[in-house]
Amino acid sequence: MTGGFRARRGVVSATFAADEVRLLRGLVAELVELVRSETPISTKPPEDSLAALVGQMASTEPPDDEVLARLFPSAYNDDENAAGEFRRFTEYGLRDAKVKNAEIVLESLGDPAFSDQVTVSLNPDEAQAWLRNLTDLRLALGVRLGVEDDDEDTWAALPDDDRRRQVYGVYVWLGWLQESLVRAVW
Template sequence: MGNDGAPVVSPVLKKKRGGLELTLSTEERDLLRALQTELRALYEAGPDDADPIRSRLFPRAYLDPTAEDAEREWRELVHPELVRDRMAALDQLLASLEPTPGARGRIVLTLEGESIDALLSVLNDARLALGTRLGVTDDIDDDELYPDHPLAPEIAVYSWLTYLEGLLVDTLLGDMPD
């Protein structure tokens, strides 16, 4: 996958005064836009939806099945705020995806404060959702990354999300990759 024949290079992340500068390919930016659209649909579904992905994104507060009244009260009090915060993160991410053109078809995103938090939140939720859909319980086995695997595109996206989230966390913690 490239842009006008240029090879796609992994995302580049640099610390800048007061924030981060993330360089992505246009394909990577488009993937983030598509993921935010899919997450928005998941967030907008009703809180009683039995979808396992929604259950992963919005887990029960009370594991005791006899505590249904407490669980219902908790959801009534907290769920709308959780959805509102996640929708705000999606909006923040979408706004930050308006890039500064970079060299060779790459784009540069300037991230500060809330936009960094929003990106981490969206990446985490996208990984949880996709990981649930794929049935991921541990690290992806290299054998699953072969191009002829029936879920190769989804596994590649999951691996990329994992890489980008790890890169962000390591950078924020000061452990710049070589």
């Protein structure tokens, strides 16, 4: 099991067991699939010159999936029109950025098939991509599980064979991994 991220001579690194790499790669791939799966395209013709310049735009409607709704929240909760317009111009870029962060994580993890452990070394930009991706992964798992503030006792009370407890363990591990990366970066 990894000891978390550590900084040394301007490089942040961590060594992962092959099982951890497979787990991370699977979670990241699922997140990419989800982010790419529901990218609604606006069917309205552009009404202004900025829209015409930007080209393909997202829909003004918020995502139906609850994880996507949290990953791409409304910018203006009290103004549906403004929120829709903001979404229309920004969602594609946000989705692309999340996919690029995920690609950086996947590339840095390499292939665990060739070794029983993988050492990841990150430059500052890669470390930031990892931090953003770990945030997205934790948010996605937290939403799917229904994690709330201060509900650790609820999760601890679940039987060991309850699948939700196992997934919650992954959620906690990702949080620990993220914290170790934050400490190594700062």
